[in-house]
Amino acid sequence: MRLFSRGCESRQAAYLAGADRLGARERLALEVHAGSCTECADALRNGRPVDTALRGAFASLRERRTIVAPGRVRLAVGSVVARPNPWERAPRVFGRLAEVSVMVGVTLLAVGTSFEPPSAPSSSLPVTQTMAQERSRGQAPLDEIDYLRWVRLVKSNDTPTVSTATRLLMGAFDSDPVEIQKTPSPRF
Amino acid sequence: MKTERDPATGDARSDHDLVYAARDGDTVAFDALFYRYRDGIFRLGLAITKDPSSAEEIVLDTFARAHRALARLEPDDSLRPWLYRVAVNLSYNRRPRKNVVLSSLDEAADVAMANEDGSPSHVAEKAELRRLVLGAVEELGPKHRLVVVLHYLNGLNLTEIAEVVDCPVGTVKSRLHYALRRLRTHLAAHPELGIEPPRSLLATGFRAPKPITAPLPLEDK
Structure with a gap:
């Protein structure tokens, strides 16, 4: 027993029939039911005018349009809608890849060479001599002053260098004196 | 004289085809979807917010979301329920603008x-x-x-x-x-x-x- 009447359970269908929301078979069954149910007959009879009034009222609103263009959507999205085919970008990508690989190669080469072991110390290198020195060493000059220079030049290469300790103890010029050989000057 | 074709009915492809075409970068397909549902979403936004400017913004926001979601959209037949759902959520989440007198539905109909x-x-x-x-x-x-x-x-x-x-x-x-x-x-x-x-x-x-x-x-x- 119901304490509060909820009405006929088909009443909902009766209202929806007014809104054309029922199939043909359901509508037929509802009309048969409405022959014996005053509540559903009432809903079925008055559902149609409500539906008509609503359709008429909303008809004018259905004419409302907007002029918003799809370009504004693209602006709102912030990017171009078209997504390019990835294969179209392939040459550019591969070119860039080649550039990067060359850069990496050059960098590795530069870094690798900078870590090579140092060559022999510079003290063991043979003393380089200029061509003028080589030439002047071959023959002694005849002029006295030139001869003196020649002796000093030759001597400096042949005599051992004075060590720093000797220089500190004995002085910078306390080494073997240079012998000046007197050669007869040419007579005129 | 230039004759204009109605863009809303210009493309006979289904929503499903248009979504897949738009996903591949076809801007015409996306525009066709836009023109197909633009006015409906505008009216829905107008009916809820009662503000034409807000309704236009809802149209833009709805399609911006659709554009961002193109990759995962899988419409069986029609895109309409999805778009309208987004539009309804946007409409109810939109705060009314200050100093704007909102019109009722019947004023919009006038x-x-x-x-x-x-x-x-x-x-x-x-x-x-x-x-x-x-x-x-x-x-x-x-x-x-x-x-x-x-x-x-x-x-x-x-x-x-x-x-x-x-x-x-x-x-x-x-x-x-x-x-x-x-x-x-x-x-x-x-x-x-x-x-x-x-x-x-x-x-x-x-x-x-x-x-x-x-x-x-x-x-x-």
């Missing part, structure tokens, strides 16, 4: 009816009836009003409405039934509409509600 043909008395009579009906729709609660708007304004069927409002079809039927019953009760106060009050109310000494003459409340209660 703008649309400005160019209607007919005698002045006939136009005035129709406008009055429309105002009564839309005023009664505004009196409904948000859930029931949304179902009525989706059905009568946007032409969605019950299954599509269920998808939009994210509830079972039975709930949509129940809401539509309740809304139609409430509307019948309200509109029965206006004999010019030819609607009788429900028999259950007549048996309990029904007194018709006061006819709507004053300006309608603009905000949801």
